[in-house]
Amino acid sequence: MFSHVGTGIGAGLLYLPIAAGSGGIWPLLFMALVSGPMIFLTHRGLTRFFLSSRKPDSDISSVVRERFGNKVGQWLMLICFLSMFPVLLLYTIGISNVTESFLINQLEWAGEVNRPLLVFLLVVGMISLFCGSEQKLLTLISSLVFPLALTLLCIGLYLIPQWRMDFLRQEVPMTDIVTTFLLTLPVLVFSFYHAPVCSSFAQSYRRQIPELHQCIAKTDQIHFKSSLLLLLITLFFVLSCILALTPEQIELAKAQNLPTLSILANQPGNFIFSSLAPVIAFVAILTSFFGFFLGTIEVIDSLFSVGLEKLRPSELTLPSGSSRGLSLFLVALGCWIAGVGDWSILLIMDAIVAPMMAIILFFVPVVGLYKSNVLRRYRNPGNDFLVVIFGVIVLAGFLVSQIIK
Template structure:
């Protein structure tokens, strides 16, 4: 197996940035890689979580979905691009905010992403084990063995290098998009109005704003792909140099348009099929929308396809989050003063990730969900607020100041942050 690619700093220094030409294959690969990181198994719960608030809040969320996603991730991309050396987010934070702040943010960055990786490790094991038992009617192997094989298989892809990982993610996106589209179209003849029953009753302003306040984080984190943004920005700077901001903006716009259109079509198709009471029932049973639809229609095809779709969704999101988590862990190791070679560091990080993910996937501790929730406020700060703060404080980013979109990002970030904290305290 090939060793992982050289460090981002080496790649930036050794290559000559290209001029901005026509859209290329690697741009499409990154577009689909961003989609793959953002749209994971959580998408299968989004119709339930977003639809329970009623028609009008969902409509507002649908309108806000693209600008919330695009402007926030563009800001984080620009932040990484603003570094002088072409380094990743951990290096750029240190460059702009100093060593102490850089260390703190690097640690927070890692602990915001790593629990999500652990969640995916558990979910992957559960999904495959359930598929073997209920769809194939076979005895699943011991959980420890199954989780080890699954995680090792995904890490084998990662060890082939960043570009190979993003390529695999982009390939996994195709069947997922087709599955979402077919499921949405399958439901069209079964549309009964569903959530439209609540459209005739416009809630009072206070109740509407409260529902919207609590629902915004659901939409924000459903399209979140910040863990892979650093690697994305580094690669854009290596390829395009001074044109990186322009090309990365094009890639982000297309990726976000694709994910918003596909996911919202799927969401609205589901909520137009099921009533509010049925969505509440699915929520109470802790079922994904596919599992509930399979039971609702007594459709064995959906029942068989559901775990396969979930597997693809989890696998591609795992790969994207691994890129971010490994980046954070490498940054933490670097802050300790250790200076292993690039290949040795890759092996150490991969080994640590394998062991921890395997143990957690085997044990499935109940505290994992709480740890993931604690990462929500950190992600909100890093994705929405830190880049906007940098625009005010960092000279190389002041050229982006004065845009109305900056105010929009700060407002959405504060809404998401306060809502997540309220949910934790409540």
């Protein structure tokens, strides 16, 4: 449960108030209505899809190829990669900006910050943690999540005296409400997205509970709890931040590519909050970075393995771990380039991540459900249709954002 929450709480949550803050209260109420079913049904369906493999230890690549065939499976693995790897770039940009802002505004760093060196040290440090024991890494993530969730709730409460109640009375045209809702949906999906850990989550419980339907009952229960916790934390934190931020601060956050907490921390008058807020933002992004890193490396390893198997001579054996080392190097290089380049986080969310996530989260599990006889008893036309409709609306939001830009 905490691995789900830890992966879901990250840059998306910290940037969601910026994306949703300009359309008044109604888009937020619409988001509150759709968020719960969207989080639970989609991630539950994806985990069931991973559990449906004939082999209990199958990874994401094996399940996709088994269910859709090799050719379609390879395209879906590419889409999986495009839904995960850009997120690592986003987290690197976000954590670099938070650190740089902290050095300049809170520590009053003298002189100009050497950004390439700063990003290099951050990337090497984060990936070095990953290169240790995977179990220790998961334990670290889980240990950080509970205090992080509690801290975000406390921040939401702390901001209540700063709420601008005129935001609730703000008159916004219906066209602006609908537009804001559609444009915010991609960031909303990103804010709750913890699909990268669903594959390893399914493998872990399938090893513990070999009987499929008992395993599905257990994982469904965990998904319900994690979805409820994510929903409560996210909606309260986002609402509190939006009510505390001015329109000028929201525009400043977009311009400086900074998350909500960094903008709030840079306000004068509260040294303790100004010092703690960037650290909290750093930890929030860090926990999500590791969750997505696990999924990304798994996908890249499988893509490299398939490619190397096709290219190498049949009598040549590949050294153990060769694809893993190459995967780590390429991911680290990509993260460093993105961090130094400081690309627009919200733009990447809208243009690349959201449509790829929608395909993986909304469409693949439903199609896989109806292609699997093992999962026949879990078919629910009403819920399945709702998931597909959510996916179509998210893609519509993506198209609207591209047309408007």
